[in-house]
Amino acid sequence: MTPHSRQSLLVVLMLVLVCSLGWASKRQAVIQQRSSESYALPKQYRQIHNGIMVFCYHRVLRNSWSTQAIRHLSNNSQLHQFNVPTDQFAYQMAYLHDHHIAVISASTMTKMIAHHQPIHGKYVVLSFDDIDRTVVDNAIPVMIKYRLPFTTFIITGNTGDYREGSQMATWSEINRAKRQAGNLMTLGLHTHDMHYLNAQGHPVFTEPHMMPRFRRDFAKSRHELIQHTGVHATSFAYPYGASTTQTNKYLAHQKLGWVATLDAGVVTSQTSLNETPRLIINQESWPSVRNWLTH
Template structure:
């Protein structure tokens, strides 16, 4: 049975007139989605915890829950809901942007959104959630030279491992942009 993978960005009310409205899920809607999954008997899991199910090594009614970019609203609005249902999730962080905002999509969104700080990211991890790498600066990886690609990908993992003192085994491609070269680099 395939494992659904839910990918979120902003767990917040979309500001009036915001572009890319699809990157927002309101806190109320997120709570309803998690409640429905729970009621249907699903267990929400981080990507690492979901991998045995994805590979067919384990069976169960599971769904992987992920968040891209590390917006502060993930910590404030999603974490309490995840904890309420006993779910875990993976947040893919842009390591050079901790405590800053989202320059990669601020113009397209029409708003600068705060990202988790180092302290907040540690709170996410301490709550039993997983942290994955999402590059250092959120570039389109296929546009990079080989050296810059490796710096973005391995550098992000190294930054996060140094900060959190745990292995970072998950990577998410910014914009979902990845060809064979990027997939090989991720391995």
């Protein structure tokens, strides 16, 4: 066998290996998705006719051929459950605009609930966790176009870092986005450096002995946000949507307008905003969201 033939054979074998790994990863992703909890709006909330649905986005990746190829080769949740491709995101924002859905700011929501104001009709609040580059580059321009208010929750100790397959926005990129969006954009907290899981796969801050560190981390995140942006945060989002009785009690005394979870549901006049439900928006949840908004 000639050197050229050996090289060609090696390339073919590598391609076969990559395709096999890709097929196995995609199959595993499908199995995981089928066995995981549904992202659709739970049935008990579908008949609520007066309430506020809080959307939660993470990644808004460009729907390029390279992204599609990587999605087929990887079961990374940031590419699947926690990603809405740019074309779908643009469609969703246009849908809210064209159907005259009342998209309100989080501050308006907190005032409505704090004043025990009866909620008549259906409203939407938009939020983004982590604020990576895809949010800055692909999502915020769309919301500026339609003049839609939104909240971004920042991991203050991870700005500019590469984590979980995503490039987090830098402080300069966040500040530039804030200048462009103006009052449409509200900055919130997502911990300073406690957005990771322990060896058992649970959010590290939910461990009982971590409460002192959680308090220090929260104070650090609030300080960092003020130092880098001049903004005093009035909202906090739990990483992975988890919370504990201890963290709830602590945050209830931190002069926050609302604390975001990932417990799917609809905000009503009876909801405690110290445990605000949100719905992860993705391909699976959107049909139930759209149906709730228009019926």
